[in-house]
Amino acid sequence: MKIIKLSLLLLLMAVTACKRTVPPMTGIIPQPNEFTTEQGTFTIDEKTVIIVDDTVEATWNTKELTTFLKDNFNLNLKVTSSSELDNAIRLISSQESDAIGAYSLTIGKKGVLIKGDSDRGVFYGIQSLKQLLSPQSAVQTPLLSYVTINDAPEFKWRGMMLDVSRHFMPKDSVKKVIDALAMHKMNKFHWHLVDGIGWRIQIDTYPELTKKGAWRKVKEHKKPWEDYEATYKNDDGEVYGGYYTKDDIREIVAYAKEHYIDVIPEIEMPGHSEAVLQCYPEYSCDSNDITGVYCAGNDGSFEFLQNIISEVVALFPNEYLHIGGDEVGKDSWLKCDKCKKRMREENLQNGEELQSYFVKRMERFIHSKNRKLIGWDEILEGGLPERATVMSWRGVEGGIEAANAGHDVVMSPGDPLYFDHSQGKSEFEPPSWGGYNNLLKVYDFNPVPSEIAPDKRHHILGGQANLWTEQVKSLSHIQYMMLPRLSALSEALWTKAEKKNKEHFINKLDVHFDRFQELGYNFAGSSLSPDYDVTYNKDTKEFSLTLQNELDRYEIRYTLDGSAPTSESTLYTDPIVYTSTITIHAQCFRKGAPIGYPLKRMFSTGFGDQCKVIYTNAFDEAYRGGGDKALFDNKYAIARGDDPNWQGIPQKDFEVLIDLGSSAELSYLGLNFYQDIGATSVMLPTQVTIAISEDGKNYVTVLDESIATMEQREPIIKRIETSFEKQTVSYIKIFAKNRAELPEWHLRKGAAWIFVDEVSVK
Structure with a gap:
């Protein structure tokens, strides 16, 4: 290093x-x-x-x-x-x-x-x-x-969205976010004030929106969006929420203006509106079954939203008003007599065209208020209003389509600009949502894809990061997810492509980290957490462990005795060569202090290419984890269901026979299982049995463990391991019982999956 x-x-x-x-x-x-x-x-x-x-x-x-x-x-x-x-x-x-x-x-x-x-x-x-x-x-x-x-800036839209619907953020926290944007010469603050989980802005015409819609009942073992129920602040039981008064809004808008940042409010429609419709069910297709979608056949829905928008635009002088428009469930429309009547009267053929009718009708009103409608790329479905601006989040395809059709576009693809996604691979990272967007991937972002016609590229206004807060509940966590990825995005949007230099940017971060510290910002050191790669030399029968971090900067120090590294521990300079199991504990150090998260891993030889793994039940091809040798490849999966190192089996048991190819003196066996109830159908096995044999005929059970059901929503990696008296081993049998069907209390129905990874021996 x-x-x-x-x-x-x-x-x-x-x-x-x-x-x-x-x-x-x-x-x-x-x-x-x-x-x-x-x-x-x-x-x-x-x-x-x-x-x-x-x-x-x-x-x-x-x-x-x-x-x-x-x-x-x-x-x-x-x-x-x-x-x-x-x-x-x-x-x-x-x-x-x-x-x-x-x-x-x-x-x-x-x-x-x-x-x-x-x-x-x-x-x-x-x-x-x-x-x-x-x-x-x-x-x-x-x-x-x-x-x-x-x-001068290359792009005129350089923004970030903050979601305050899922978790309300105090006024001073919002100002701290604006401070970080201003420091990086960003100029747009997209404020996601409204979603199905909570209403956060005072509307005088409809006081229930903040009396009730801004508060929700906290339910045991439930995420905010599961079995959501709006309530009143002083109701019985635990209540969670908050909202901004009009004076709060004016104060924040004025603060942003002093920092030359435009505030773009988002008032979600026609979907993601459970909080509203639980307060005013008359604007739902069925007042007894709130689906979170405004009734498009009810003229009252449009009057209701127009009255809200009239109050909103009086608070926000910026030219744009965001209406959301994403992920609209249309089943309630297709069952609703009023909506079906609307479709007949307007000669609309399907739910997408009804959504287009809804958006176009609202656009005309927004335009009458001297504002421009902007929405997520789903507003393309069924036909886009001629004056609408598209914010492309489902990749860049929607933005390409809109720009080539002559519409202004803000590129905001989930990959790499969703800042609620993980930015590091360590199991110690704080909770995140979705995929993996590392720092340098953000730096490489280009908002103008080559598929856009040269004469249409002026329609790309710029780009924007989005920070949704399903897992983010505090200013400290917000800052962690923003920084230093915001630094990378600022250079991607401000600096001309030919003037950018990734190596210079990485060098500048050293000083920028000190700035963050002096400002009291909680920035992520994920790009400096040690990562690893293992290779095997068939000729020498040796394994080689390489350590690095994303930025290829600073010292990495490590120990092999299980102790935590210090600034005096062995300095990593060359690959670590081993022929028997090692346990490494590595840490990056900057100016003598640890930065990022440590790497703690056991790396076993796995007997190289000579071992064979025989499966009783085949793994699913979509979750093969690397194939037959995946269990011994020294690539540990992390706590995300989309990690390609997990090997998945639906409904059936995980049962393998491992032929080591030779005999070895062993005293330890371990492997990892995964569970994520909140986002997948993957659950821990109910029982794990491990048996060993020298001759392949007579087996000794070294582990027989029942696994208690764990109902927590957060991802779990459970290490199953056993130590035993050292003995000669040539064969290993591992059995993990799948519960087959998901339990009744699970968020999903159907087959349960087992995810397994990395058998370690020593």
Whole structure:
């Protein structure tokens, strides 16, 4: 492993004439599009003045800069409108544009000049200046190299969505999210205020939405979306929820505006509306069976939503209003007499066309309010309103279709821009939802697929990450899922493709991590958690264990005696060669302190290519885990059902005979089983039996264990293992009893699966 080496082009290192000090090592994220340095330095001191125009927005920018200098360097600088002074920081807005955000930043003998094409541009210039002066831990005095930056964003939509419906986030937590967005020059905050799980915005016309729709009963062994029930705050039993008053909304919108971030509210329709319809069931197709979909045949549904939107647009000055439009269950429409009548009257052939009717009708009203409708890519189904903007989340295909048809598009594909997905492979990662979106996958994101016609590419407004909160309940967890992936996304959306440099970005992260620490942000070290690869040499009969992390940075230290590594443990430099079972405990260290999660694994020889595994019941081809040798391949599956290393068997028992191919002295056997009730039909076996034999005829049982049923929803990896008196072994039988059918209390019905992985021996 190599120790991090910061690129000279990014460190802004220059020595003063008398050689008494040097500027700090630093780097700006997102990378400026034009960046040059010269010999010389300028120091901000108590005599430096800030020169600025006397306007409201200029006052915001002045506050942004003066607060930073006061908090970090205890400098209270004078603010003036005089333009004839040296030793100054000049903030100049040309007011040539109010949206683009271009700026220049020049540091020279007379001081600092930030010139923006608008006050927004000046704000972005200040963010770059702040990064040149941070982290404070690397800066003794506010010393700056001479530098010239000319910069502008590549894409005009650089956003992140935060879901506050599933788990309500306090007002101050929302502001902290906005702070992180502003630091990275992001400009869109998509606020998912409404979903089936909870209503979070005060609507005066319909007070039940927050009296009841903002609260839900907490039910034992149930996730919020299972058997959902809206209730009142003071009802009996445990109640969970919250909402934002109109004053709260105004405060957050104003705060975002001061940080040049547009807030886009989402009012979900026509589906994902259980919370609403439990409060106002008259707008459901069947008031006795709330499906979470507004009745499209009821004119009252549209009047209800129009009244809500009228109050919403009064709070949010941004031009966009998001209506959701995703995952609409249409069965209730197709059974509803009112909806069927609507379909006959409007000559609609199916549920998709009825959804298109619904969206188009709402778009006309939203347009009448001087707003633009934006929705998830399902609004393409059945026909898209001509003025609608599409947010493509089910991959990029919907965005390609919409852009080629002449519609504006925001690319937001789940892979790689769902920040609720795991960003690391360690079993110690906090709860996540869905797949795996690592840091550098986010960095490589390009919002303009080649399938979009050249004359239509201007319709790609940019990109957006989405942070759903099924598993995320706190600001600390939000920050963990955002950072540093937000840093990667900011550079993907701000910096021109030809100016991006992944190695430079990785180098800059070293400084950025210190910035996060000083700001008190809980960022993920997932990209630095040790990962591994094992290879086998048939000629030498040796195994080789390689350690690395995603960024290929910092020291990895390890132990083989079971103890936790310290900064004094063995430094990993070359692959670890072994011929008998080893247990490794590895940890990445940055500046002498551990970062990321540790790797704890037993790696057995598995007898290389000579062993044979004979299955009584074949594994399913869709979950083959790597085939017949998967149980001995030294590739451990992690706690996700989509991990390709799991081997799956539906309904039948897991039963194998392992012929080791030779005899060995063994005293230990272990293997892993998986369960995830919340997302799969995979359950732990009810019983596991392990027997060993030297001759293949006479077997000794070394484990016979009943497995208690565990009803927890979270994923489980259960290690089944046994130690026994050392003896000669040539054959191993493993039997795991499948419960065959899922229990009645399970979320699903049908066959139960067994997922198994990695037999270890020593």
